[in-house]
Amino acid sequence: MRWRGVDLITAAMLAVAFGVMFWGFDTLIYPFLSVLTAGFPPLGELMLGIWLIPAVVGALVVRRPGAAVFTELVAANVELFLGNKWGAAVLLSGVLQGLGVELALALFRHRRFGVAVAVLGGVLSAVFEIVFFEWQSYVADYSSAWKVIYLGCGMVSGAVVTGVGGLLLVRALARSGALNAFPPGQEIRESHPA
Amino acid sequence: MSRIPPETMAPTGVPAAGVAGGPTPVEQGAHVEVRDLTWRPFGRREPVLVGISLHLEAGSRVLLAGPSGSGKSTLLRALAGVLTATETGELSGSVLIDGSRSTGSSVGLLLQDPADALVAGRVGRDVAFGPESFGMPRDQIWSRVRSALVSVGFPYDQDHATSALSGGETQRLALAGVLALTPRLVLLDEPTSMLDPSSAAVVRQAIMSAVRASGATLVLVEHQLSDWVDEVDRLVVLDSTGRVSADGPVAATLATQADSLAAQGVWVPGVPAPGLLGVAGALCAPTLPGGHGGSSGSVLVWADSVSVTRRARASVMSANRPPRQVQALQDVCAEVRAGECVAVIGPSGAGKSTLTALLAGVDAPTRGRVRGRGELLVGMGASPPDAIHRWASGALAARFGWVPQQAEQAVVAATVRDDVLSTSRRLGRDDDAAQARVDGLLEVLGLSAVADADPHSLSGGELRRFALAGAIAHGPSVLVLDEPSVGQDRLTWSAVAGVVAAARDAGVGVVLATHDPLLIALADRRITLAAGRIIGPVAEQRPPGRLPTMPAPAGRFAGLAGRSGPLSLLVACIVLVCGAPFISDLRTALIACGIEIAVAPIVLGFARPPWRRLLPALFAVASVSFSNWLLSPGRELSAGGLAGLRVAFFVVPGVLLASRIDPSELGDHLGQRLGLPARPVVAAAAALYRFEGLGEHWDQLARIRRVRGLGPGRSPLGRIRSVVALTLGLLIETLRQAGRMAVAMEARGFSAAVTSATPRTWAEPAPWRPGDSLMLVLALLVAAMPLVLSQV
Numbered sequence: 001m002r003w004r005g006v007d008l009i010t011a012a013m014l015a016v017a018f019g020v021m022f023w024g025f026d027t028l029i030y031p032f033l034s035v036l037t038a039g040f041p042p043l044g045e046l047m048l049g050i051w052l053i054p055a056v057v058g059a060l061v062v063r064r065p066g067a068a069v070f071t072e073l074v075a076a077n078v079e080l081f082l083g084n085k086w087g088a089a090v091l092l093s094g095v096l097q098g099l100g101v102e103l104a105l106a107l108f109r110h111r112r113f114g115v116a117v118a119v120l121g122g123v124l125s126a127v128f129e130i131v132f133f134e135w136q137s138y139v140a141d142y143s144s145a146w147k148v149i150y151l152g153c154g155m156v157s158g159a160v161v162t163g164v165g166g167l168l169l170v171r172a173l174a175r176s177g178a179l180n181a182f183p184p185g186q187e188i189r190e191s192h193p194a
Numbered sequence: 195m196s197r198i199p200p201e202t203m204a205p206t207g208v209p210a211a212g213v214a215g216g217p218t219p220v221e222q223g224a225h226v227e228v229r230d231l232t233w234r235p236f237g238r239r240e241p242v243l244v245g246i247s248l249h250l251e252a253g254s255r256v257l258l259a260g261p262s263g264s265g266k267s268t269l270l271r272a273l274a275g276v277l278t279a280t281e282t283g284e285l286s287g288s289v290l291i292d293g294s295r296s297t298g299s300s301v302g303l304l305l306q307d308p309a310d311a312l313v314a315g316r317v318g319r320d321v322a323f324g325p326e327s328f329g330m331p332r333d334q335i336w337s338r339v340r341s342a343l344v345s346v347g348f349p350y351d352q353d354h355a356t357s358a359l360s361g362g363e364t365q366r367l368a369l370a371g372v373l374a375l376t377p378r379l380v381l382l383d384e385p386t387s388m389l390d391p392s393s394a395a396v397v398r399q400a401i402m403s404a405v406r407a408s409g410a411t412l413v414l415v416e417h418q419l420s421d422w423v424d425e426v427d428r429l430v431v432l433d434s435t436g437r438v439s440a441d442g443p444v445a446a447t448l449a450t451q452a453d454s455l456a457a458q459g460v461w462v463p464g465v466p467a468p469g470l471l472g473v474a475g476a477l478c479a480p481t482l483p484g485g486h487g488g489s490s491g492s493v494l495v496w497a498d499s500v501s502v503t504r505r506a507r508a509s510v511m512s513a514n515r516p517p518r519q520v521q522a523l524q525d526v527c528a529e530v531r532a533g534e535c536v537a538v539i540g541p542s543g544a545g546k547s548t549l550t551a552l553l554a555g556v557d558a559p560t561r562g563r564v565r566g567r568g569e570l571l572v573g574m575g576a577s578p579p580d581a582i583h584r585w586a587s588g589a590l591a592a593r594f595g596w597v598p599q600q601a602e603q604a605v606v607a608a609t610v611r612d613d614v615l616s617t618s619r620r621l622g623r624d625d626d627a628a629q630a631r632v633d634g635l636l637e638v639l640g641l642s643a644v645a646d647a648d649p650h651s652l653s654g655g656e657l658r659r660f661a662l663a664g665a666i667a668h669g670p671s672v673l674v675l676d677e678p679s680v681g682q683d684r685l686t687w688s689a690v691a692g693v694v695a696a697a698r699d700a701g702v703g704v705v706l707a708t709h710d711p712l713l714i715a716l717a718d719r720r721i722t723l724a725a726g727r728i729i730g731p732v733a734e735q736r737p738p739g740r741l742p743t744m745p746a747p748a749g750r751f752a753g754l755a756g757r758s759g760p761l762s763l764l765v766a767c768i769v770l771v772c773g774a775p776f777i778s779d780l781r782t783a784l785i786a787c788g789i790e791i792a793v794a795p796i797v798l799g800f801a802r803p804p805w806r807r808l809l810p811a812l813f814a815v816a817s818v819s820f821s822n823w824l825l826s827p828g829r830e831l832s833a834g835g836l837a838g839l840r841v842a843f844f845v846v847p848g849v850l851l852a853s854r855i856d857p858s859e860l861g862d863h864l865g866q867r868l869g870l871p872a873r874p875v876v877a878a879a880a881a882l883y884r885f886e887g888l889g890e891h892w893d894q895l896a897r898i899r900r901v902r903g904l905g906p907g908r909s910p911l912g913r914i915r916s917v918v919a920l921t922l923g924l925l926i927e928t929l930r931q932a933g934r935m936a937v938a939m940e941a942r943g944f945s946a947a948v949t950s951a952t953p954r955t956w957a958e959p960a961p962w963r964p965g966d967s968l969m970l971v972l973a974l975l976v977a978a979m980p981l982v983l984s985q986v
Binding site: 002003004005006008009010011012013014015016017019020021023024026031034038041042070074077078080081083084085086087088089091092136137138139140141142143146169172173175176177178179180181186189 | 236279280281282608648650767768771775807811813814818821822824826833834836840841844845846847848849851855857873874877878881882884885888889892921922924925926928929930931932933935936940
């Protein structure tokens with residue numbers, strides 16, 4: 001299971017591409033959505049899943065232990081160097097989010113890469129991020145009930161946006177032929193012989 | 195013949211140290227033996243290379259030629275041993291370099307696009323990548339870097355930014371990166387095809403003097419043979435089926451087989467320029483509702499004294515760099531007339547692509563205006579927007595066709611035919627007529643065989659013709675092409691030029707940005723640019739001038755953070771994050787944040803805080819305060835304030851300190867001080883340099899979709915669909931780029947340390963200075979404050 005050079009470079013480049021899109025999202029769309037959810041902040045957590053996508057996509061493309069943490073951490077570094085709103089805390093978030101996905105893959109012993117593992121990965125990623133970090137920092141003074149609701153919103157987002165969305169993205173990329181050097185691309189080719 | 199036994203070169207892989215100040219001679223060029231090499235990538239029915247057998251003497255200089263798509267680039271990758279680094283397929287036969295399969299640092303490969311090889315922000319560090327990967331000691335690395343840069347005649351010092359180089363300079367930098375490993379086999383893929391004649395001559399000279407001095411074996415792919423025949427001693431020609439069709443001494447082979455080679459499409463020197471392929475006017479005619487385009491000679495597009503100033507975009511590197519502004523175009527007037535072909539010419543970096551993008555309506559000028567006129571406005575409604583860059587996607591697409599310089603960016607669909615059809619379909623044209631026109635164009639441009647293939651699987655020359663087909667299939671009145679003839683053989687050139695001429699004759703206004711003298715000769719009129727301005731009517735080539743750059747603000751006292759390395763800054767940020775949860779009451783929060791404000795001048799100096807960078811953080815603090823007040827038990831104001839200050843405690847200093855961290859320095863520190871595995875750190879650092887490039891790519895994809903009629907429109911659903919398409923497009927291009935980067939980086943030894951016992955070295959040290967210790971102690975003290983205060 002040694003990483004090939006192309007695995008590392010591809011995971012890092014995917015992370016940077018997500019960094020580009022996050023930057024656009026952060027500056028153009030997120031402020032608008034935050035104002036919309038200001039009246040009921042936990043709703044904002046329904047967007048959490050967007051930031052967890054690199055972890056799931058990296059893991060499903062490269063399929064090696066560590067891919068989720070590596071991809072999410074590089075994406076977090078892009079945000080850090082661009083100047084984001086949470087400072088260096090994004091690195092901590094990146095590691096936690098990646099670890100959630102790693103745990104999901106490990107539970108499936110790195111043998112399954114379908115919808116179940118993607119959704120579980122997204123959910124665990126959200127749980128790690130919220131329970132180990134956000135409860136301590138951003139929402140520390142919520143009442144317990146609100147903390148649980150907040151967690152629930154994050155988990156739904158992790159399941160739908162990160163899990164299902166990330167998997168659909170990887171499948172679309174595989175169909176385009178851009179993942180031919182990776183297992184998802186090879187599986188597509190084997191199911192539709194030329 | 196003395197062969198070096200494989201076991202003497204495999205273990206270290208490090209050739210002898212170079213001599214400063216000049217190219218390093220190698221003892222002998224490599225001897226290459228290719229036996230019955232066949233390669234079929236998965237997903238292709240026919241193999242790309244068939245039964246290739248070659249025997250290259252040590253020190254020979256070989257020119258590899260052949261028609262577009264004949265597998266020349268693939269053969270080079272096979273010789274470099276990186277064919278399977280990113281692609282999968284059936285490979286048989288063998289490639290032996292000096293009798294050995296392992297190539298190590300003995301082979302240097304330069305890819306078609308030198309930008310794919312860039313791995314660092316500064317010139318010296320980029321050249322050092324190969325020597326670092328093969329584990330050379332630091333002093334030897336820098337002597338290698340110096341001699342490699344000297345040998346290609348590089349005009350700037352080692353600290354020059356790689357992002358500020360012209361095309362020719364980037365090509366020479368990439369060449370230096372290859373030569374720094376003193377390879378005994380040098381493989382070059384079209385090293386001068388994208389350059390203007392004078393830059394090309396400089397690069398050619400650099401290549402030949404470096405290769406001659408080192409005695410390395412050279413294999414070079416080029417379409418234009420005439421500039422190279424005197425420099426090489428052997429010619430190998432691949433035919434369109436991927437087989438060797440001619441092989442022998444250059445002069446003799448050209449003399450005896452000139453006609454058959456020219457018939458295959460090889461640009462044989464001395465053979466008269468190819469004629470234009472006769473193309474039916476109906477395939478290229480405008481289909482505007484107003485009838486058959488404009489009356490010949492009437493002005494369709496008019497650029498009125500336009501200027502373009504480029505500002506550096508948001509960058510992961512921007513923190514430590516002054517903002518750069520470049521005047522790409524200044525007070526340029528230009529017209530496009532119906533039935534006329536105008537060539538935009540001038541040296542690399544003169545603003546040709548900028549001007550053509552304006553004339554195609556895909557880019558907006560900073561000053562001045564580009565307007566549509568006359569027949570072009572028929573069917574636009576009562577008062578169309580004055581400037582064409584404001585036109586709706588559909589209106590623009592119906593009237594304009596555009597091929598960008600990087601033709602691979604033009605892909606908008608999954609197969610060649612669907613892609614070329616997409617604009618006609620979007621504009622609601624009659625499908626049968628559109629299909630017939632597309633099939634005719636694909637036939638003329640030699641793309642019928644790949645009509646159902648994925649556009650991304652096409653060769654460089656094929657991609658350009660494909661993009662041309664996509665730009666003209668729906669019948670625009672204005673056709674704007676950026677370097678349409680690059681990578682074309684004689685036959686495909688004649689098809690491209692034939693389409694251009696047929697379009698012009700059918701009443702289309704054609705704009706070409708090109709270096710190709712044959713294509714320039716075809717034009718009715720020329721616009722010659724130099725350094726962003728129009729110069730006299732006579733074509734004149736001169737070395738690319740520096741564009742004016744605006745001065746940067748002077749630096750001020752940078753505080754303790756200015757004397758700290760990236761690692762202590764990063765650790766300081768993280769320590770503060772860890773201290774924040776101990777802030778449990780408002781008094782602690784106020785004191786802790788007060789201490790931070792008190793020490794801020796010591797740490798950050800007296801410079802004005804970068805408010806723009808802080809704005810998102812302050813917004814975040816406000817929103818945390820609000821939500822914690824709203825959802826706290828009993829809605830207490832103090833709960834909101836406490837939560838906000840707790841976040842501010844680590845977010846504000848974190849943002850300010852992180853802005854002082856240089857990503858590449860951080861990579862050096864992570865690798866050397868923390869001993870993190872080198873490859874992930876190096877891959878991440880190389881990828882971070884691509885941030886700006888990927889951002890520009892996103893913009894370019896958006897331009898393509900707009901001019902192809904696939905723009906977002908006004909409806910929210912359309913916008914979402916457009917963002918999804920752009921996201922997918924960006925990720926696909928990212929993966930392709932990562933694949934090419936991987937090939938370039940592996941060819942420079944990226945994974946060498948995995949297979950050999952020599953670990954990677956680092957060209958620059960990662961010092962830990964007193965300032966770092968001080969920074970760390972200070973951060974620990976501040977972070978411990980909440981814990982201490984909560985005990986008293």
